[in-house]
Amino acid sequence: xxxxxxxxxxxxxxxxxxxxxxxxxxxxxxxxxxxxxxxxxxxxxxxxxxxxxxxxxxxxxxxxxxxxxxxxxxxxxxxxxxxxxxxxxxxxxxxxxxxxxxxxxxxxxxxxxxxxxxxxxxxxxxxxxxxxxxxxxxxxxxxxxxxxxxxxxxxxxxxxxxxxxxxxxxxxxxxxxxxxxxxxxxxxxxxxxxxxxxxxxxxxxxxxxxxxxxxxxxxxxxxxxxxxxxxxxxxxxxxxxxxxxxxxxxxxxxxxxx
Numbered sequence: 001x002x003x004x005x006x007x008x009x010x011x012x013x014x015x016x017x018x019x020x021x022x023x024x025x026x027x028x029x030x031x032x033x034x035x036x037x038x039x040x041x042x043x044x045x046x047x048x049x050x051x052x053x054x055x056x057x058x059x060x061x062x063x064x065x066x067x068x069x070x071x072x073x074x075x076x077x078x079x080x081x082x083x084x085x086x087x088x089x090x091x092x093x094x095x096x097x098x099x100x101x102x103x104x105x106x107x108x109x110x111x112x113x114x115x116x117x118x119x120x121x122x123x124x125x126x127x128x129x130x131x132x133x134x135x136x137x138x139x140x141x142x143x144x145x146x147x148x149x150x151x152x153x154x155x156x157x158x159x160x161x162x163x164x165x166x167x168x169x170x171x172x173x174x175x176x177x178x179x180x181x182x183x184x185x186x187x188x189x190x191x192x193x194x195x196x197x198x199x200x201x202x203x204x205x206x207x208x209x210x211x212x213x214x215x216x217x218x219x220x221x222x223x224x225x226x227x228x229x230x231x232x233x234x235x236x237x238x239x240x241x242x243x244x245x246x247x248x249x250x251x252x253x254x255x256x257x258x
Contacts, residue, residue, distance in 0.1 A: 003143065004131045007150045008193040011127060014154030015186025018161025022169050022178045032238055035230050037159030039239035042226035043246025044156035045123075045218050051254040052149040053126060053215035056133070056141050057208040071208035078209070079122065079216020086118050087224070119225060120185065122217030123153050124192025129210050131193070132200040136207075148257040152250040157186055 054072050061068040130149050133141035165182030169175060200210065230239035 004135065004197070007131050007146055008124075008127060008190040010147075010150040011123060011153040011157050012186050012190050014157030015161040015189070016183050018158035018163075019165040019179050019182025019186075021162040022165040022175055022182065025166050025169055031233060032236065034163065035236060035239035036242045037163055038226050038230040039242035040246035041156045041159050041163075042222045042230065043243040043248070044152050044250040045222050045226070045246075046243075047247040047250035047254070048126065048149055048152045048156075049215040049218045049222075051251055052130065052145060052152070053211045053218075056130075056145070057211035057215070060141075060208045060211075072212040072215075075209040075212025076216035076219070079213040079218075080220045082213070083118075083122065083217050083220040083224070086121075119221045120188045121192050122214055122221065123157075124189035125196045126214035126218060127153065127189070128193035128196030129200065129207070129214050132197050133207055133211070135197075144257040145254060148250075148253040151257075152253050153189075155249065156246070157189075161186060 054076070057072045057075065058068050061071045064070060127146070127150055130141055130146040134143050134146050161182045164185050165178045168178040168181055173181070196210075200207070227243075230243070
């Protein structure tokens with residue numbers, strides 16, 4: 001139980017450390033720095049979706065023979081649809097958008113935090129699914145592999161925390177308030193992970209579907225948010241380079257520890 005709680009908190013620690021960058025901030029966040037952070041985060045999440053979630057999901061479905069891919073396809077599609085619905089239902093803003101067209105009763109900061117909260121849910125779910133698989137001895141899932149995912153998401157959360165707290169500081173928020181709001185943006189992850197663990201104790205046979213569901217939700221965030229934001233403005237390859245770096249780091253972590 002202690003290992004599971006530690007695993008759930010590791011990604012949150014990454015957000016806390018990233019948000020703390022606001023205390024070292026001098027001047028405005030440079031566009032290339034944003035590209036680097038977004039590209040690296042996207043690479044980590046994409047690799048985690050494949051090696052930590054989709055591959056174990058297919059390994060657990062080998063009894064289905066040539067149709068072992070079916071649970072992964074269904075779960076992947078369900079995860080993407082879930083995020084599409086969440087994006088449509090919950091009022092929020094993308095980090096590069098204006099407030100036009102959104103409920104005026106919600107502040108800009110509130111909309112930004114809602115956006116980040118939405119996108120942290122699948123990461124928390126992914127960690128919760130893997131640690132549930134470890135606790136129940138699921139095929140293809142090990143404690144080392146679950147730890148690799150936790151560390152990978154923590155690495156991804158470091159730039160994400162910075163992406164939240166530093167623009168808030170630029171927008172006029174106090175340094176302590178910017179840090180706190182950045183931290184709060186990641187608090188949903190351990191909560192989502194814990195709730196997923198509780199729910200999965202009653203749905204272990206559905207593990208392959210749930211692993212790929214979490215993968216689909218994470219891939220949605222990468223394609224819908226991180227890559228478009230990384231590519232905006234004047235053309236630059238730096239985001240793509242750091243996407244590859246993030247992908248390689250997470251792939252190496254999962255392979256070495258899994």
